[in-house]
Amino acid sequence: MGNLEAWMDERYLQELWTSIGENVVVKLMRDKRTSISEGYAFVGFVSNMAAQRALATIHGTQIPDTNLSFKLNWASGGGIQDKKEDRLEEFSLFVGDLDTEVDETYLLSFFQHRYPSCHSAKIMTYPTTGQSRGFGFVRFHDPIEQQEALIEMSGMYCKSRPLRVSLATPKNNQLRYQQLSLKAPALIQQPTSPNNTTVFVGGLLSAVTEDELRCYFSPFGEINYVKIPPNKSCGFIQFVSRRSAEVAMEQMNGFQIGSSRIRLSWGRTHQEKPHGPLTFAYPPHTTTHPDTGLNYSR
Known part of the structure; x- marks a missing residue:
């Protein structure tokens, strides 16, 4: 159940479903540090049929005494009464x-x-x-x-x-490793600091602007900085979080912008002074060995 207001706590949600005639168990998801609602909850029903009925008849209807609508979807794991062996x-x-x-x-x-x-x-x-x-x-x-x-x-x-x-990307570690090695080799093969959040974008067309590049990558998380050096067919994007940078590399490596497909790897940032401007360094050039098929730097 999503799109919940901050004031909608477990007690309210429990009473809401009871008023509809459903016997449920509610688990509201909260921020681990602040305990503030994250805006969604898991609702456990007495049977699969009851859950299907709610999804078919209640989803999209108005929540009583509010301007909001019920937003329901099947939980994909981690919810109430969700057993791995049943999936x-x-x-x-x-x-x-x-x-x-x-x-x-x-x-x-x-x-x-x-x-x-x-x-x-x-x-x-x-x-x-x-x-x-x-x-x-x-x-x-x-x-x-x-x-x-x-x-x-x-x-x-x-x-x-x-x-x-x-x-x-699958959750299974072995499958994840295999898929990442194909989708975003830099995440597997390129050594970098675990605190690095800068992505190097190669293969850019000269017509691409920094604002356009930001638009392509902003769905993956908050961005600190976008830079396209003059007369270069590449750019740098620094995300606020490491996870945002990793997801962007997984999903955007090989993405076509205009008539060119971009290549992503980790960029290297250096702080020249304690409060000085960021400068960007290009990643090492990598070549594929003709016999082993592995990438190496030179």
């Missing part, structure tokens, strides 16, 4: 460049009417505003439909914008 295997896709008007219900139906095994959609939002960050994930039970959607839905218009679709 079917899932296959996920990353979906980027979403129109701001696309919500989870629309995104799910957009995929589901083409791929029946697509059973859930999650759009990532800003915690403070609840607004879409422009990307999300869809999950399938059928790996064949996942692969079909990967090919067929990339570039498909969803409302006013073409979708950018790629494989979501």
Whole structure:
């Protein structure tokens, strides 16, 4: 259950569902440091049928005595009464460049009417505003439909914008390592400080501006700085958090901007003075060994 106001605590949500006639258990998600609501909760029903009924009849209706609507979606794990042994295997896709008007219900139906095994959609939002960050994930039970959607839905218009679709990084450590080595080799092969949040962007066209580059990468997190050096076909993006930089590298490496596909790796930042300006250093040049296929620096 999402789009909750800060004042909506567990007691309110419990009473809300009781007034509708549903016997539920509510788990409100809070910030671990501040204990402030993160704007969503897990609602556990007495049966799967009761949950399906709520999703079909209550989702989208108005919450009594408010201007808000119920925003319900299937939990994808980690919720109340969610047991690993009860879950079917899932296959996920990353979906980027979403129109701001696309919500989870629309995104799910957009995929589901083409791929029946697509059973859930999650759009990532800003915690403070609840607004879409422009990307999300869809999950399938059928790996064949996942692969079909990967090919067929990339570039498909969803409302006013073409979708950018790629494989979501699996949680399994071994699969994650294998997939990252293909999607974003720099995350695996390039040594860097764990505090580095600067991404080097290679292969830029001369017509791309710093503002345009910021727009491409801002959905992945807050950005400190964007710099395109004069007369260079590259740029640097410094994120506030390391995680934002990692996700951006996973999802944007090889992305086409104009007629060119960009190459991402870690940039290196140096502080010349305690309060001096940031200067950017280019990453080492890497070459693929013809026999082993591995990248090495020179």
